[in-house]
Amino acid sequence: MELKEIQELLKLVNRTNLTEVEIEKKEFKIKIRRKSPESNVIYTTQQAPALAAAPVAAAPAAPAAPAPEAKAEAKKSAPAPKADSEPDTSNxxxxxSPMIGTFYRSPNPESPSYVNVGDRISKGQVVCIVEAMKLFNEIESEVEGKIVKIMVDNAQPVEYDQVLFLVDPNG
Structure with a gap:
């Protein structure tokens, strides 16, 4: 089975409600299974052990909102915060990430990154690699726009559906 065939199979499982797919050839066997359509995909093969998912850190708790009287007092005494401090990320x-694995920004350590902050990307352009079970999966963009932020460090583990990049479609 070719790498492209495996990538297409993984994409198919991620896009559908399939819960299990198993393919067996002469010297190769792959089984892709998930507990339910909403859960993460689990990848296993006969030759290698299954990947263990890295724990996800909990988001810090939001600070409690001050009382209305305190808000009114703060408006009188403090100048309004500048809009430059927090950019608008609503657009x-x-x-x-379409799979669990290890995130790489370039094809090898000596090569430049596929994309950097400020780069324009187009649909079908390779933006990174996610290694899963010693298979290096080139991840292609499904959107057009400008890379605003890279959310994962190079060579770090990523979860299924974890945000890798923030893209401005109007950029």
Whole structure:
């Protein structure tokens, strides 16, 4: 089975409600299974052990909102915060990982990154690699726009559906 065939199979499982797919050839066997259509995909093969999912850190708790009287007092005494401190991210598209694995920004350590902050990307363009079970899967963009932020460090584990990039479709 070729790498492209495996990638297409993984994409098919991610896009559909399939819960299990198993393919067996002479010297190759692959089984893709998930507990339910909403859960993460689990990848296994006969030759290699299954990947263990990395724990996801909990988001910090939001601070409690001050009482209305305190808000009114704060408005009188403090100048309004500048809009430059927090950019508007409501129009940004989250580019998510289609699988569990290790995120790589370039094809090898000596090569430049596929994309950097500020780069324009187009549909079908390779933007990174996610390694899963010693298979290096080139991840292609499904959106057009400008890379605003890279959310994952190079060579870090990623989860299924984890945000990898923030893309401005109007950029």
């Amino acid at each position: 940004l598209v989250e580019f998510k």
